[in-house]
Amino acid sequence: MEKQKELLRALPKVDECLVLLESSFDESIPPRIIKQCVQQCIEQERKKILSGDRTTRQSEKWWIASFEAAVEKKMSYNLCRMINGTGVVIHTNMGRSLLPQKATELLTQAGGYYSNLEFNLQTGKRGSRYSLVEEVICELTGAEAAMVVNNNAAAVLLVLDTLAKGTEVIVSRGQLVEIGGSFRIPDVMAKSGATLVEVGATNRTHKWDYENAITDHTSMLLRVHTSNFRVIGFTSDISGEDLSSIARDHGLVTMEDLGSGSLIDLSKYGLMKEPTVQEVVKSGIDVVTFSGDKLLGGPQAGIIVGARDVIDKVKKNPLTRALRIDKFTLASLETILRYYYDINSALENIPTLSMLTVQRDVLKKRAQRIVRRIRKKISGTCQVAVVKTNSRVGGGAMPECDLPSYAVQLDPRDIRLSVLEKAFRKMPIPIIGRIEDEKYILDVRTIQDEEINVLCDLIVDYFDQGTQQ
Incomplete structure (x- = not known):
């Protein structure tokens, strides 16, 4: 004492x-x-x-x-830059999709100067912020009208609240998904005021399942794309065309939540086949919702496209103001969308698409470049090698799709991997990798070329100092 x-x-x-x-x-x-x-x-x-x-x-x-x-x-600022060595391209916990330089330039312009956010330069009167991107979205998707809110969950909520509040919405039981953060389709539907009607079995749903469930209280047939999981084996589902046909026969609205919607058929580049927004719109679905920061490769946003009369109703919902996007989202989203006018330009300039479609030999050379920079300098304390690995799409998209990749493998002699992992997280620019087969690896698919020098310097400095935090 x-x-x-x-x-x-x-x-x-x-x-x-x-x-x-x-x-x-x-x-x-x-x-x-x-x-x-x-x-x-x-x-x-x-x-x-x-x-x-x-x-x-x-x-x-x-x-x-x-x-x-x-x-x-x-x-120090709480929101900081990190180096993503996990190999997960659309990493939800790390901000999802990266933006191209052109988009970041327009973000600076939008923040540092006044803009025509809601000012019509032709009439000199108040305009609509949605008009800044609506025409581009419609040209790219084939939809009659479009609008954008702050994320896809908000888009789903807004559409259901507008078109199905106080009525029944029919959904296949196998499509009642749960997305990140424990947000579930049934919960979103309940919040909107719509009543969920489940049809079919977990693995099989037929046309007659929908037809038999329609009542005088039914207003909508909803499809939810199961982008974050797969049901395989003895399965069955109906097409968008069939769903639209049933809805027309009964005077109902159709809606599809695509989740991480894509404007490009990525199966042409070695990835899994995912329905594109254009394909769903063409099938006759009245309203389609999808994310801006997943396979599209843009900022966080919920994009709503579809028939003009349907979208006009959604735009008039008072919730629209609470869920609207700001000038920064609009600036970066327009940049991303305009790249899609030319597919090759989109693949080259949108980081998410570039990382998903990059050739393996490019990844191998990137890994070799890093190893050459650090091997001699840290050979006394850590073994370094280039190894094969698999990356992931991330963001809840294509869960079964392995992307063959290369990684830099670190095998420290006198430092536990848990200590190394923690020390890398605490660096001035945190490095996030993963432990695999009792080795620490950095998947180079998600490491940008301009980050390599910084990454190498951080690794060398750590081993030079013998830090064991």
Whole structure:
């Protein structure tokens, strides 16, 4: 107890610490932040002592270093850049799709200058923000009308609330998906005020399942593309054309939630076959919803396309204002969409598409380039090699699709992989890889060419310092 009291008495006073730090920070650091960090550091040390920690009193140098580290952390932005070495292209936890340079330039322009967000330059009167991208979306998809909200879950909610509130919506039991964050189609439907009517079995749904379930309370037939899982084996489902035919016969609306909708048939480039937005629109479905930041390769957005009379109703829903997108989303989305006027341009310039369709020999050369840069410098503490691996599409799309890839494999001699993984996460620019077959690997599919020098420097610096955080 006496030792504890002695340690508590030895804790420095806040005012004395502030004097010690007078030369540590320039005027850009608010004094209240410095004081707050000093108080927090002292309080943390006090709690350690009271919990029974018998550490000897800390030196003045140690305290100054602690205060400086605390202030640096406090002043650092929470949203930071990372290097994605996981091989998951559309990584939900890392911001999903990357934007091309042209889009980031327009983001800067949209943020730094006034724009015609809702100003019609032809009439000089108020305009519609949807008009900035509607024409492009319609040209690309073949739809009569379009609008955009802040994400695809919002798009589904808005359409159901507009067209099916207080009525019944028929859905195949095998399509009642759960998307990321435990959001489920039945829950979204319930929130919209529509009543879910399940038909068919988990693996098989027929035309007569829909026809037999239609009542005077039915308003819509809904299809949900199961992009994040597969039901295989003894299965059956009806086509969009058949669903549209049933709906027309009974005066109902059809809707399809495509989830991670694509404007390109990626099966031509070695990936799994996914229905394109154009194909679904052509099948006669009245309204189609899909994400902007998945296979499309753009910013977070929910895109709604379909028949003009249907979309006009959706636009008039009061919820539209609560779910609308801002100027930054519009600026980047328009950039992405315009690349799709030429498929080759889209594949080359949209990072998501480039990463999904890149040739294996390009990936191998990228991995070899990294290994050449670091092998000699860290050979004493870590073995380095180029290995084959498999990447993933991510974002809930194509769950069964393995993308053959190459990775840089790190096998440290005296450092546990868990320690290495944690240390890489704490770097100035965090590096995120994965542990596979008791080795740490960095899949180069998701490492950009312009990141290679930074990545190599970070790895070499870590092993040079022998850090084992």
